[in-house]
Amino acid sequence: MTGEIAELQESARRVLDGAGLAADEAKTWPQIVELGWLLVAVPEELGGLGLGLTAASALYTEIGRGLAAIPYLPAMLSIDAVCHSGLADREIWVERLAGGENYVATPLAAALLSAEKGGVTGTLSAVPSADKASHVLLMAADQVALLPLAQSGVKVTARQTWDKTRRLFDIRLEAVAIDEELVLARGEAAAALVRRLSTHRDFALAADAVGGASALLERTVEYLQTRRQFARPLALFQAIKHRCADLKTIIAAAEALLVDSLGRIEDPGDEAAALMAKQAKSLACSTYFHVTEEGIQLHGGIGVTAEHPCHLFLKRAMLDAQLGAPGDSYARDIAAAILG
Amino acid sequence: MQPDPKSEALRAEVRAWLAANVPKGWRQAMTSVEQESFVEAQRAWFSKLVKAGYATPHWPEGWPGGGRSLAEQKVIYEEVARADAPRLILFFVALYHAACTLTEWGTPAQKDKYLPAILKGEIWCQGFSEPNAGSDLASLRTRAELKGDRYVVNGQKIWSTMAQYADRCLLLTRTGGSQPPQAGITYLLLDMKTKGITVRPITQITGDDEFSEVFFDDVEIPAEERVGKEGEGWAVAQSTLASERGLTLVELSQRMRYALPMIGAEMRAQGRAEDAALRHALGELGAKVNAVCALADRYLLKRIAGEEAPGDASIVKLYYAQVLREFTKLGLRVGGLSAQYYKGFMRGATQETGNWPVDFMNSYNWSIAGGSNEVQRNIIAERMLQMPREPKTWQLPGN
Numbered sequence: 001m002t003g004e005i006a007e008l009q010e011s012a013r014r015v016l017d018g019a020g021l022a023a024d025e026a027k028t029w030p031q032i033v034e035l036g037w038l039l040v041a042v043p044e045e046l047g048g049l050g051l052g053l054t055a056a057s058a059l060y061t062e063i064g065r066g067l068a069a070i071p072y073l074p075a076m077l078s079i080d081a082v083c084h085s086g087l088a089d090r091e092i093w094v095e096r097l098a099g100g101e102n103y104v105a106t107p108l109a110a111a112l113l114s115a116e117k118g119g120v121t122g123t124l125s126a127v128p129s130a131d132k133a134s135h136v137l138l139m140a141a142d143q144v145a146l147l148p149l150a151q152s153g154v155k156v157t158a159r160q161t162w163d164k165t166r167r168l169f170d171i172r173l174e175a176v177a178i179d180e181e182l183v184l185a186r187g188e189a190a191a192a193l194v195r196r197l198s199t200h201r202d203f204a205l206a207a208d209a210v211g212g213a214s215a216l217l218e219r220t221v222e223y224l225q226t227r228r229q230f231a232r233p234l235a236l237f238q239a240i241k242h243r244c245a246d247l248k249t250i251i252a253a254a255e256a257l258l259v260d261s262l263g264r265i266e267d268p269g270d271e272a273a274a275l276m277a278k279q280a281k282s283l284a285c286s287t288y289f290h291v292t293e294e295g296i297q298l299h300g301g302i303g304v305t306a307e308h309p310c311h312l313f314l315k316r317a318m319l320d321a322q323l324g325a326p327g328d329s330y331a332r333d334i335a336a337a338i339l340g
Numbered sequence: 341m342q343p344d345p346k347s348e349a350l351r352a353e354v355r356a357w358l359a360a361n362v363p364k365g366w367r368q369a370m371t372s373v374e375q376e377s378f379v380e381a382q383r384a385w386f387s388k389l390v391k392a393g394y395a396t397p398h399w400p401e402g403w404p405g406g407g408r409s410l411a412e413q414k415v416i417y418e419e420v421a422r423a424d425a426p427r428l429i430l431f432f433v434a435l436y437h438a439a440c441t442l443t444e445w446g447t448p449a450q451k452d453k454y455l456p457a458i459l460k461g462e463i464w465c466q467g468f469s470e471p472n473a474g475s476d477l478a479s480l481r482t483r484a485e486l487k488g489d490r491y492v493v494n495g496q497k498i499w500s501t502m503a504q505y506a507d508r509c510l511l512l513t514r515t516g517g518s519q520p521p522q523a524g525i526t527y528l529l530l531d532m533k534t535k536g537i538t539v540r541p542i543t544q545i546t547g548d549d550e551f552s553e554v555f556f557d558d559v560e561i562p563a564e565e566r567v568g569k570e571g572e573g574w575a576v577a578q579s580t581l582a583s584e585r586g587l588t589l590v591e592l593s594q595r596m597r598y599a600l601p602m603i604g605a606e607m608r609a610q611g612r613a614e615d616a617a618l619r620h621a622l623g624e625l626g627a628k629v630n631a632v633c634a635l636a637d638r639y640l641l642k643r644i645a646g647e648e649a650p651g652d653a654s655i656v657k658l659y660y661a662q663v664l665r666e667f668t669k670l671g672l673r674v675g676g677l678s679a680q681y682y683k684g685f686m687r688g689a690t691q692e693t694g695n696w697p698v699d700f701m702n703s704y705n706w707s708i709a710g711g712s713n714e715v716q717r718n719i720i721a722e723r724m725l726q727m728p729r730e731p732k733t734w735q736l737p738g739n
Contacts, residue, residue, distance in 0.1 A: 221725050236728050241721035245658075248720055252655045253631040260634030279627040286624075331623030332616075338626050339604040339613060 005051060008040070009058040016066035022165050022312050025069045025129065033100030038075055046083055046094045053200060054262045057207040064211025067312050069165040071103065071129035073204045077197050078104035078137045081144060084193060084269075085184030104146060105133035107171075108201065108323045113140050119153065119175035126323060130156050130169035138178070139197065144190045146182040147173075163315040196269035202277035202324055203262065209281075209288035209320050210255045216295045216313040217247050223299055240298065247291050254284040275337050282330035288317040344411065351415045357392055358423035366426050367693070372684025375549070379505055382430040382688060383461060390459055394420075395428065395435055398585075400443055404459065410585065410644045417587050421594035429550075429688050430502055434464035438510055440583035441527075445567045445576050450529070454508070465506035467497040467530070467554055468577065474499075475715045477512075478521035478574065482556060484513035484528060486563065486570070491515075491528060493536075493559040499709070503552035504541050506532050510580060511561075516571050525573035529565040536560070546685055546701045586640045589656050592691065593632040596667060599692035600629055603667075606674045606694065621670055628663045635659055651724030654716040661706040661713055664691055668703045671696035 015035065019028045032038075040055045042048020049055070056076060063072055075097065082093045082104075096102045105127045113122035120138065127136060135146045149156060155172040185193040221244055224235040234240055261276035292314040296303035303310045321327055363369070363385065370378060389395040393405030397416050401407030408416070420427075428435065439458055442451050458464070473480040482495025493513055503509070509530040516524025532539070536559040541549035568576040603622055607613045639656045642648050668691070672679060675696040685698040691706070693699055707713045721727040 221727065225727070233728060236730060238718070238730065241725075241727050242714070242717040244725055244727065245717035245720035248725060249655050249659050249662075253628070253635050253659050256634040256638050257627065257631035260638060261630075276630075279630055282624070283627040283631055328620065331620045331627075333623065334626045335619040335623035338600050338622055339607070339619070340601070 005055045005058050008051075008055060009062060011035075012037070012059050012062040013065070016062055016068055019066065019068070021309055022067040022069055025071070025167070028068055029070045030100070032070060032072065036098075037072065038079060038098040038100070041076065041080060042083055042094060042098055046091060048083075048094070048098065053203055053265065053268060056200075057203055057258065057262055060204045060207035061211035064208035064316075065215040067165045067212065067215075067309075067316055069167075071105065071132070073201065073208075074106035074108065074128045074137075075103055076204070077106040077200060078135075078146075080200055081106075081137055081184055081193060081197055082146075084196060085144070086189070087184055088181065102134045103129070103132050104135040104137055105130045105169075106137040106197075106201075107139070108168075110325060111139070113138075113173070115140075116175060119177045120147075120173050121175050122173055124171040124173070125159075125168075127169045127171050129167050130171060131158070131167075135182075136171055137197075139194050140190070141194065142190055143178070143186045144184040144193050145178045146184065147176065147178065148182075151176065161315075161319060163312075163319040165312060165316055166319065192269050195271075195274050198325070199268050199274045199277040202274075202281035203258070205320050205324055206254070206258045206277070206280040206284035209284035209317065210251065210258055212313055212316055212320075213247075213251045213254070213284075213288045213291040216291055216310070217244065217251060219309070220244065220247075220295045220298050223302075227300075243294060243298065247294055250287045251291065254280075254287040257283055275334070278325075278330045278333050281324060282334070285317070285321040289321050292317040347409075347411050347415045350408075350412050351419060354394065354416055354419040355423070357394070358419055358425055361388055361392070362423050362425045367424075367686055367689060370426075370688055371686045373687060375687065378687040379430060381426070382428065385426050386428055386431050386461060389428065395431070396439075396459070398436070398583075398587075399439060399455075403455065410640065413587055414590055414640055414644075417591040418594060421591045421598065424595070424598065424690075426688060427591075427690060430463055430505065431458075431461075433466050433501065433506075433510070434458045434462060434508075436583045437466055437580045438464040438508070441510065441567060441576060441580045444579045445527075447564075449564070450567070454529070457507075462507045463502065463505050464508045464510060465500045465503040465532070465552075465554075466580070467500055467503075467509045467511040468580075469499045470496060471498050475712055476521075477577075478525070479518070480512055480514060480521075480525065482511075482513050484515050484526055484561070486515065489563050491526075491561045491563060491566070493528070493530075493556045493561060495556050497554040497556075498542075499551045500539075500554050501551055503532070503554050504539050504549075508532060509554070512573055512577055515573075522574040524571055525577070526570050527567040527573035527576040528561050529567060530559070530561055534559050534561070544701075546698050548685060548687070586636065586643055586653060586656065589632075589636040589660050590640055593629070593636040593660060595690045596664065596692060597629050597633050599667075599690075600626055602692060602694050603670055603674055606671065606696075610674060610676055610678070612674065618670075618674060621673070625663070625666055625670055628666065632656075632660050632663045649724070651720045654711070654719040655724075657706070657711065658713055658716040658720070661703070664706055665700075665703045667692065668696060668700035672700055 039048040040051045044050035079097045107124040107127045109126035111124045113120055135148050138145045138147045153174040153176040157170045159168045161168050225233055227234050258280045261280050265273045296310045299310050302308050394416055396405040397408035397413045399406030470480050484491040484493045509532055511528045511530045513526050514524055515526040536557040538555040540553045542551045543549050635656050639652055679696040683695050685695055686693045722729055
């Protein structure tokens with residue numbers, strides 16, 4: 001299985017290298033769907049590859065490396081939700097979603113929702129590529145459901161972000177009724193499903209961060225090897241080398257925590273997995289941000305120009321740190337687990 | 341990574357043995373005591389471990405307890421950490437550095453003489469570093485001259501752990517020239533009772549004296565105590581330095597993880613369990629401590645698979661040293677003023693004792709000894725990131 005995942009990761013890197021850094025969504029998304037990337041974590045009995053979060057994480061890492069502008073994570077989350085739901089025609093849904101026929105968007109941030117007048121009111125925020133979606137995944141503590149976007153009471157608004165490799169939307173809901181047939185889980189099952197999806201999301205963001213940080217450090221070191229000042233490459237200065245070594249070290253640590261945690265998951269829906277995902281997410285995203293901060297500094301003037309890709313990494317890193325649960329809640333939750 | 345059944349059977353066995361045999365209350369018993377009591381306790385713990393076969397899993401097949409795979413050795417270390425057993429500090433050089441060097445390079449006569457003696461409790465120290473040869477070990481200058489059938493040694497070593505209690509010493513000497521510095525180094529085995537040796541313990545900033553300076557004044561060593569050929573000492577020393585193979589940091593990183601609740605307990609003791617800033621710092625530290633464990637673990641698995649890359653070991657050590665520093669600093673912060681009142685330290689304990697100033701001061705052991713953080717950064721930058729080495733020649737301004 002490890003060999004299979006390594007092969008998958010290598011081929012993903014070839015595809016994304018071919019597409020180029022921060023490649024356009026319209027160009028890469030059909031190709032990725034065609035290649036079956038949406039099937040990696042789908043259980044075999046539902047027609048998927050059954051390779052789980054470890055394989056998905058390998059792809060998230062490559063997408064992070066290439067800053068790919070594709071809604072892979074939100075699509076994977078909604079597919080994961082359907083796979084682990086009590087939906088009547090689950091197989092058909094999985095086939096449609098994994099085949100790219102439908103895209104169900106998933107919010108990547110916490111939402112404040114209230115149930116009133118027999119419907120749901122509130123705002124789903126940080127929903128990637130919602131303009132291409134037929135539905136959005138509604139995650140509340142007591143129920144998880146697919147919500148069609150083409151109905152009254154639903155308003156989709158594009159939000160400009162600094163990160164140009166994601167297109168985020170707000171979805172405003174005004175007393176939108178939930179179609180009973182599209183409910184994925186209720187009550188305790190819904191809470192468990194939400195936890196499962198949060199864990200999946202956190203590991204995915206960690207992988208994106210590890211991939212992006214590694215790619216930027218490689219680019220930075222390469223630049224330092226070629227850029228000459230004082231008649232020598234900048235890479236010769238110990239003050240510079242040591243900073244690169246520190247960046248390499250913290251990336252290695254974040255990656256080790258991610259890979260090790262993925263290997264220890266017994267049930268992606270349990271509390272232990274959730275805690276591991278929180279640790280991996282918070283460490284990887286703070287590492288990514290630090291690497292991009294240093295990456296620009298180490299590049300010098302060229303690093304603050306729009307033509308150089310450094311800023312693309314910085315902006316994605318800043319956003320990664322804020323997606324998922326609110327930034328500071330991760331450390332708080334980890335501390336609560338230690339304090340018991 | 342699937343655990344193999346053989347290692348897991350060993351795990352159950354070791355766990356049960358440790359539960360029955362770890363000296364109860366050893367931490368308290370080792371607090372504010374003279375070094376002699378510590379040495380005595382170490383000897384007792386050592387002979388128990390040897391008898392059980394858990395002190396020598398890395399020794400070759402045929403020796404008591406020997407012939408264990410690296411995966412099995414890892415299990416033993418993990419269980420030792422889990423049981424919070426005392427570390428075998430006094431015997432580490434004998435069991436690892438001396439034994440592995442002799443196994444690889446020793447003559448049959450040397451192995452017959454020394455390996456059984458190590459099992460009986462001979463203490464060894466390492467005579468590598470010198471006042472002017474620290475990070476730059478190869479520039480060492482302690483001189484050995486072959487006169488007839490003996491080497492005559494003059495010079496000085498420093499940072500020899502527990503040399504004041506050692507029976508024998510692994511000694512690096514210069515017998516030839518210094519171009520290049522790695523050539524001309526010869527590896528000798530020294531009986532610490534030989535005439536002409538002066539051992540002077542160094543009092544550290546904690547008040548402990550784990551290290552000593554060792555002075556050599558016409559110290560005679562029989563030529564048959566040489567390991568490898570004359571001038572081959574640098575290569576032999578590499579075996580010595582590589583002997584612990586990442587196991588120590590698997591153990592120590594896990595000990596740090598088990599010690600995390602100690603900071604939580606301190607927060608409660610100080611009435612600051614709800615302090616948001618401290619909780620945030622603890623959460624960030626918690627993720628890093630788990631990352632050190634993952635890093636050390638994965639490094640060892642890479643070694644087992646034969647996939648180690650240059651610089652891998654440096655990353656583990658550098659990160660461990662940094663996280664340990666952060667851990668002890670958070671302890672200081674949580675401990676507040678009350679941690680600033682003097683308390684006697686714990687001997688032979690791990691890095692995390694809850695005596696925060698001592699723990700903090702001891703964290704330098706990891707950022708300086710065994711290749712300082714700065715040396716590790718050079719290794720990572722040059723061997724892993726392929727950044728160029730600095731030119732060897734230099735000039736002071738005005739010269």
